[in-house]
Amino acid sequence: MKPFIYKTILLSLLLFLITGKPAIAQVRPLTMENAVKLALEKNRDLQVATLETTKSAQKVREARGYALPTVAASAQYLYFPQKQVSFLPGSFVGLGENQLATFRVGGSNAFVGGVAVSQPLFQAGIGSAIRAAQIYENASAEGLNEVRAGVVTDVKKAYLNVLITQEQLQLQQQSLLRNEQALKDSRSLLAQGRASRVDTLRAFVSVENLRPEISRLSNRVEITKTILKRTMGLDEQEAIELQDSLQYDKTGLVVPGADAFFEAVQARPEVHRLELTERLNREQIALQTAERSPKLSAIGLIQSQAQANNLKLADYSWPLSSYVGLQVSVPIFSGFRTVSRIQQAVITRQQSETQLVNLKEIVRAEVKIGISNVEEARLRIETQRQTVTVAELGYRITRDRWKQGIASRLDLSDAELSLTQAKSNHLQAVYDFLTASVELDKVMGRIR
Structure with missing residues (x-):
């Protein structure tokens, strides 16, 4: 029994020296x-x-x-498996007056990006x-x-x-x-x-x-x-x-x-x-x-868009378009x-x-x-x-x-x-x- 008691005392002293914390x-x-x-x-x-x-x-x-004004940026990419269709009067291509001519316009790839601004005025x-x-x-x-x-x-x-x-x-x-x-x-x-x-x-x-x-x-x-x-x-x-x-x-x-x-x-x-x-x-x-x-706001938009049949972006043309104006919203019935x-x-x-x-x-x-x-x-x-x-x-x-x-x-x-x-x-x-x-x-x- 004595060796066991000695080992217990030594172990307790060792733990105290390691932790440095008293038991109380x-x-x-x-x-x-x-x-x-x-x-x-x-x-x-x-x-x-x-x-x-x-x-x-x-x-x-x-x-x-x-x-304060609201500013929002947007970007969009579209791929057209079938290109967009535009309609023109038939007389433009030799058809009858009551007929419409269809044309597929634009490229297969389209990119659109812009920044819109809206500032509440009233x-x-x-x-x-x-x-x-x-x-x-x-x-x-x-x-x-x-x-x-x-x-x-x-x-x-x-x-x-x-x-x-x-x-x-x-x-x-x-x-x-x-x-x-x-x-x-x-x-x-x-x-x-x-x-x-x-x-x-x-x-x-x-x-x-x-x-x-x-x-x-x-x-x-x-x-x-x-x-x-x-x-x-x-x-x-x-x-x-x-x-x-x-x-x-x-x-x-x-x-x-x-x-x-x-x-x-x-x-x-x-x-x-x-x-x-x-x-x-x-x-x-x-x-x-x-x-x-009613609510009155000043609005504005600037955007750029481009279309082509390929993805060679360096060859794209990026024309800009923009507008500014006023927008009035009048609640009538809700x-x-x-x-x-x-x-x-x-x-x-x-x-x-x-x-x-x-x-x-x-x-x-x-x-x-x-x-x-x-x-x-x-x-x-x-x-x-x-x-x-x-x-x-x-x-x-x-x-x-x-x-x-x-x-x-x-x-x-x-x-x-x-x-x-x-x-x-x-x-x-x-x-x-x-x-x-x-x-x-x-x-x-x-x-x-």
Whole structure:
């Protein structure tokens, strides 16, 4: 066995020297601020929204291109197994007046090449198309801000979920330590004849009842960390360690004033995006209406063509022909398609107007609810802080009375449970306050 062990150790050392990497994975320390920065760099939803803004810029460029000239080059080669036929009056070759003479003309090989140019001079829809594309670009930018606000909010809430789960785990571990100490004291008192066997059994049951909850919370910590990493866009295998803790700091919260609704409407990217969408739909109406207008373009063509019965291109003659002119297109009847498209654009604009009104009412309700949630959580924190202090004092007094034989084991269990519950309620109130504050920032449009 010893040679095998030596070989294993040597192989491990050799692999370490070759790779230069330790076996222990690196842990990324993570504050909430750093988590947000990483999410803005790596979150895939945000990357998709960024690409959408890039695409919208290309739509503006495309719309402007309709006002520029169109240049097209063409080339053609034709082979005629039977040459083309031309018809002439029969009198040209001595036939009757009512007869036609046929002649085969041209060569077996034909080459045609040219360049055509078309420049719009008047086209009513071009201006509307450019404005529509620019509005769409601005709406895409607001959509990016909306996604960014959602990502920042989700990351902060996921970060807080990890923190409260870790704090709950620590709280249960502290409760386990208190109950284990109580079990130790109970066994000592039982040995001295100062405690009953029932009290010792109750202490043992209390200890064992806490172990499954600790196991559940330990697993919950890993789950919440996985959710946080996914929200940030980090690899699931990467280890992270949170540096912040759940702390109540009311000085950092800016509570909105009486004009909170107007502040939120002016700052929310969703409202801006829908306002731009309503303007876009108005331009779509103008764009569809422009289809009824005539179109005027300047056109030109220069081409060369040659024919022969052989493929000796050096002997070909390449005469040029060209023309310039104006082309007018006047729509007369399109099977009611244009009228239908205009009506569709009108209905879409009405839908966006209704959605905008509805969104503003939603924002009004969200602002009211957000302020209420923050205030309610703040009041609970103040109340629970006093409750924790009283519960700690009560537990210490009950524990001392129990050791002196004045209080029962049941009284001690109730005091310990009350202390754990008070700390848990205070922890939950702090978490609710921080979560409500993050949500309120999003509601007020403070996240950009």
